[in-house]
Amino acid sequence: YSPLLGRLLHDRTADKIAAVVSQVPNSAATIIPFDVPSRVQVLHARQAARVAADGDGAERAGSVRTKEKSATTAAAGVRQDGNGAQPPAPPAGVTPIGALTAPGKAIVEGRVRSVEIRPVEQNCVFECTVADATGELTAMFYGRTHIPGVEPGARLRLQGKVSVREDGPVMINPAYQLVARESAD
Known part of the structure:
Protein backbone atom coordinates (compact mmCIF):
# COMPACT_ATOMS: atom_id res chain seq x y z
CA TYR A 1 0.00 0.00 0.00
CA SER A 2 1.02 3.60 -0.40
CA PRO A 3 2.36 5.20 2.81
CA LEU A 4 -0.86 7.15 3.38
CA LEU A 5 -3.19 4.23 2.65
CA GLY A 6 -1.00 1.89 4.71
CA ARG A 7 -1.14 4.26 7.67
CA ASN A 26 -22.48 -11.47 25.05
CA SER A 27 -20.65 -9.76 22.21
CA ALA A 28 -17.81 -10.68 19.92
CA ALA A 29 -15.65 -8.62 17.61
CA THR A 30 -14.15 -10.10 14.47
CA ILE A 31 -11.50 -8.37 12.39
CA ILE A 32 -11.90 -9.36 8.74
CA PRO A 33 -9.08 -8.65 6.28
CA PHE A 34 -10.09 -6.64 3.24
CA ASP A 35 -8.20 -7.00 -0.04
CA VAL A 36 -8.13 -3.37 -1.23
CA PRO A 37 -5.98 -3.91 -4.38
CA SER A 38 -8.41 -6.50 -5.79
CA ARG A 39 -11.34 -4.12 -5.29
CA VAL A 40 -9.41 -1.36 -7.09
CA GLN A 41 -8.67 -3.78 -9.96
CA VAL A 42 -12.40 -4.57 -10.25
CA LEU A 43 -13.19 -0.86 -10.55
CA HIS A 44 -10.48 -0.35 -13.19
CA ALA A 45 -11.74 -3.37 -15.17
CA ARG A 46 -15.30 -2.01 -15.13
CA GLN A 47 -14.10 1.39 -16.33
CA ALA A 48 -12.02 -0.20 -19.09
CA ALA A 49 -15.03 -2.27 -20.21
CA ARG A 50 -17.18 0.87 -20.42
CA VAL A 51 -14.53 2.69 -22.44
CA ALA A 52 -14.15 -0.30 -24.80
CA ALA A 53 -17.93 -0.51 -25.25
CA ASP A 54 -18.17 3.20 -26.04
CA GLY A 55 -15.08 3.37 -28.27
CA ASP A 56 -14.63 2.33 -31.88
CA GLY A 57 -12.19 -0.41 -30.80
CA ALA A 58 -15.05 -2.69 -29.68
CA GLU A 59 -14.85 -4.78 -32.87
CA ARG A 60 -11.08 -5.36 -32.46
CA ALA A 61 -11.49 -6.19 -28.77
CA GLY A 62 -14.14 -8.78 -29.60
CA SER A 63 -11.87 -10.64 -32.03
CA VAL A 64 -9.00 -10.61 -29.53
CA ARG A 65 -11.30 -11.91 -26.77
CA THR A 66 -12.39 -14.85 -28.94
CA LYS A 67 -8.75 -15.90 -29.42
CA GLU A 68 -8.02 -15.47 -25.70
CA LYS A 69 -11.04 -17.59 -24.75
CA SER A 70 -10.03 -20.54 -26.92
CA ALA A 71 -6.42 -20.38 -25.70
CA THR A 72 -7.56 -20.24 -22.06
CA THR A 73 -9.92 -23.17 -22.57
CA ALA A 74 -7.25 -25.31 -24.20
CA ALA A 75 -4.66 -24.47 -21.56
CA ALA A 76 -7.02 -25.34 -18.72
CA GLY A 77 -7.93 -28.79 -20.05
CA VAL A 78 -11.66 -28.08 -20.15
CA ARG A 79 -13.78 -31.23 -19.98
CA GLN A 80 -15.97 -32.11 -22.92
CA ASP A 81 -19.54 -33.33 -22.56
CA GLY A 82 -20.70 -36.79 -23.68
CA ASN A 83 -21.24 -35.60 -27.29
CA GLY A 84 -17.63 -34.42 -27.62
CA ALA A 85 -18.67 -30.75 -27.63
CA GLN A 86 -16.78 -28.34 -25.41
CA PRO A 87 -18.70 -26.17 -22.95
CA PRO A 88 -18.74 -22.42 -23.63
CA ALA A 89 -15.38 -20.74 -23.08
CA PRO A 90 -15.09 -18.39 -20.09
CA PRO A 96 -11.44 -21.84 -15.40
CA ILE A 97 -11.81 -23.24 -11.88
CA GLY A 98 -10.15 -26.50 -12.94
CA ALA A 99 -6.98 -24.57 -13.77
CA LEU A 100 -6.57 -23.34 -10.17
CA THR A 101 -3.83 -25.65 -8.93
CA ALA A 102 -1.57 -23.19 -7.09
CA PRO A 103 -2.16 -20.28 -4.71
CA GLY A 104 -2.45 -16.82 -6.24
CA LYS A 105 -4.92 -14.20 -7.41
CA ALA A 106 -7.62 -15.18 -9.88
CA ILE A 107 -10.97 -14.23 -11.36
CA VAL A 108 -13.44 -17.11 -11.72
CA GLU A 109 -17.03 -17.34 -12.85
CA GLY A 110 -19.61 -20.06 -12.34
CA ARG A 111 -22.98 -21.08 -11.03
CA VAL A 112 -23.68 -21.33 -7.28
CA ARG A 113 -24.30 -25.00 -6.46
CA SER A 114 -24.84 -24.79 -2.72
CA GLU A 127 -19.99 -20.46 2.43
CA CYS A 128 -20.99 -21.11 -1.17
CA THR A 129 -19.80 -23.62 -3.73
CA VAL A 130 -19.35 -22.17 -7.20
CA ALA A 131 -18.90 -24.50 -10.17
CA ASP A 132 -18.08 -24.16 -13.85
CA ALA A 133 -17.56 -26.85 -16.49
CA THR A 134 -14.05 -27.58 -15.18
CA GLY A 135 -14.49 -27.85 -11.41
CA GLU A 136 -15.72 -26.40 -8.12
CA LEU A 137 -14.48 -23.65 -5.80
CA THR A 138 -15.56 -22.80 -2.26
CA ALA A 139 -16.04 -19.10 -1.44
CA MET A 140 -16.10 -18.21 2.26
CA PHE A 141 -17.42 -14.88 3.56
CA TYR A 142 -16.59 -14.43 7.24
CA GLY A 143 -19.03 -12.56 9.46
CA ARG A 144 -21.90 -12.89 6.95
CA THR A 145 -25.12 -14.86 7.24
CA HIS A 146 -26.58 -13.80 3.91
CA ILE A 147 -25.56 -12.12 0.67
CA PRO A 148 -28.53 -10.87 -1.39
CA GLY A 149 -28.75 -12.66 -4.74
CA VAL A 150 -26.19 -15.34 -3.86
CA GLU A 151 -28.31 -18.46 -3.90
CA PRO A 152 -28.22 -21.82 -5.69
CA GLY A 153 -28.53 -21.34 -9.44
CA ALA A 154 -27.20 -17.76 -9.50
CA ARG A 155 -24.18 -16.96 -11.69
CA LEU A 156 -21.34 -15.34 -9.80
CA ARG A 157 -17.96 -13.82 -10.68
CA LEU A 158 -15.38 -13.92 -7.89
CA GLN A 159 -12.04 -12.13 -7.70
CA GLY A 160 -9.49 -12.65 -4.97
CA LYS A 161 -6.72 -14.75 -3.55
CA VAL A 162 -7.01 -18.50 -4.06
CA SER A 163 -5.68 -21.09 -1.67
CA VAL A 164 -5.69 -24.76 -2.61
CA ARG A 165 -6.82 -27.31 -0.04
CA GLU A 166 -7.26 -31.07 -0.25
CA ASP A 167 -10.92 -30.70 -1.23
CA GLY A 168 -10.23 -28.03 -3.88
CA PRO A 169 -9.61 -24.31 -4.35
CA VAL A 170 -10.93 -21.80 -1.79
CA MET A 171 -11.37 -18.01 -1.83
CA ILE A 172 -11.83 -16.13 1.43
CA ASN A 173 -13.78 -12.85 1.35
CA PRO A 174 -13.42 -12.38 -2.43
CA ALA A 175 -14.86 -9.48 -4.38
CA TYR A 176 -18.06 -10.77 -5.96
CA GLN A 177 -20.38 -9.74 -8.74
CA LEU A 178 -23.68 -11.25 -9.79
CA VAL A 179 -23.62 -12.04 -13.51
CA ALA A 180 -26.75 -11.42 -15.55
CA ARG A 181 -28.16 -14.51 -17.24
CA GLU A 182 -28.05 -12.87 -20.70
CA SER A 183 -24.29 -12.25 -20.49
CA ALA A 184 -23.65 -15.75 -19.15
CA ASP A 185 -25.47 -17.55 -21.98
Missing part, protein backbone atom coordinates in the same frame (compact mmCIF):
# COMPACT_ATOMS: atom_id res chain seq x y z
CA LEU A 8 -4.92 4.53 7.44
CA LEU A 9 -5.44 0.78 7.08
CA HIS A 10 -2.85 -0.35 9.61
CA ASP A 11 -3.08 2.12 12.47
CA ARG A 12 -4.45 -0.66 14.72
CA THR A 13 -7.82 1.09 15.01
CA ALA A 14 -9.59 -2.25 14.46
CA ASP A 15 -7.69 -3.76 17.39
CA LYS A 16 -8.72 -0.86 19.61
CA ILE A 17 -12.37 -1.19 18.59
CA ALA A 18 -12.29 -4.98 19.08
CA ALA A 19 -10.81 -4.57 22.57
CA VAL A 20 -13.64 -2.25 23.63
CA VAL A 21 -16.43 -4.28 21.99
CA SER A 22 -15.14 -7.52 23.53
CA GLN A 23 -15.74 -6.07 27.01
CA VAL A 24 -19.49 -5.85 26.32
CA PRO A 25 -21.26 -8.98 27.69
CA PRO A 91 -15.06 -14.62 -20.70
CA ALA A 92 -11.73 -12.86 -21.21
CA GLY A 93 -9.70 -12.59 -18.03
CA VAL A 94 -11.65 -15.35 -16.26
CA THR A 95 -9.70 -18.44 -15.19
CA VAL A 115 -24.95 -22.29 0.12
CA GLU A 116 -24.23 -23.02 3.77
CA ILE A 117 -23.99 -20.94 6.94
CA ARG A 118 -21.56 -22.44 9.43
CA PRO A 119 -20.67 -21.32 12.95
CA VAL A 120 -16.98 -20.62 13.56
CA GLU A 121 -16.06 -19.98 17.19
CA GLN A 122 -18.30 -17.05 18.18
CA ASN A 123 -19.08 -15.96 14.63
CA CYS A 124 -20.38 -17.43 11.38
CA VAL A 125 -19.24 -18.04 7.82
CA PHE A 126 -21.40 -17.77 4.70
